[in-house]
Ligand code: NZQ
């Protein structure tokens with residue numbers, strides 16, 4: 129078992145009806161609330177009204193910042209930072225998925241800083257302080273509700289960068305699986321793939337794959353996602369399926385899974401971010417294309433981990449069969465598994481690799497993940 133440091137201070141309220149505590153919880157952090165949400169799903173589902181009711185009951189003042197787009201962008205984030213500073217808000221409430229929570233985190237950091245918020249993403253500045261963040265999760269996958277990470281796209285530079293900072297752990301996250309009943313089939317699949325990949329990337333890169341506890345946690349999460357994602361897609365209001373996916377997703381990137389197995393490394397994520405930066409596809413869709421290709425590329429270098437993956441997650445006797453079973457599962461969820469299936473031109477592999485290399489450098493992975501290695505992996509996505 130490898131040495132590790134584990135820290136996760138997020139309070140989770142999980143289950144049906146937990147939202148009843150939302151107003152009182154937010155009120156603990158101040159009187160003026162910055163309410164961040166997306167492109168309208170919360171208005172269509174009636175959640176917006178429920179949240180407003182809770183906040184009004186506590187006599188809280190609300191400043192709204194709606195319109196966060198999937199794959200959130202820097203210009204809208206900067207607007208949020210200015211608004212939050214001008215209004216001198218006390219607490220940020222994010223109601224939505226990873227995109228909303230990530231933009232809320234960037235605003236929470238930016239509102240307490242003098243520098244431009246993008247400086248944090250280029251690792252030129254460190255987040256020392258942030259406004260407190262409360263989240264209500266409406267779509268599962270990223271794990272942003274239970275971690276200190278965030279990802280934003282600088283649309284001018286075409287760069288989708290992410291970083292982590294401890295002040296950005298949400299204080300409290302509300303996880304009611306019934307709020308995800310309305311998530312459409314494609315987004316349910318992409319979220320499942322995202323959460324699965326947060327675990328499978330760590331598993332297949334594990335320095336100590338024989339450490340029983342981390343391996344067991346990771347295998348349980350992966351098997352649960354493989355089992356329940358198709359059920360949630362077929363029966364969107366199946367509570368058990370939504371609940372399993374929700375808790376798996378939150379745990380997947382919470383830090384607990386890799387304790388003892390080694391450090392967190394996300395090479396398929398690094399490459400995927402260039403696909404969603406350049407072509408604005410869903411993150412989970414991009415991962416479905418890149419992750420099996422990355423596994424194929426790493427067959428020799430990660431043979432022990434991939435053999436375990438094949439056998440213990442998909443019940444297969446060889447690495448090739450394991451990767452094939454993984455890809456078949458992705459296809460069964462209607463995810464794209466080749467660049468062309470997401471309408472990404474294969475001739476643009478060079479451009480994609482150059483873009484991904486920016487993040488490889490920023491994340492300190494460029495010793496191994498050179499432009500040429502990234503290109504070779506992308507060729508396996510054709
Ligand atoms: O914008 P609205 O109208 O709310 O609609 C959203 C959006 O269109 C919709 N949706 C959300 N909840 C719904 C719903 N539709 C119906 N019913 C509901 N209950 O779903 C669409 C996708 O939402 P989004 O928040 O974009 O999805 P997701 O949670 O997958 O977040 C993706 C973003 O998170 C980043 C990704 O790169 C991407 O930018 N990630 C963040 C991470 C983190 N902070 O730790 C790690 C991940 O690896 C990932 O990179």
Ligand code: ZN
Nearest residue numbers: 270322397411
């Ligand atoms: Zn992800």
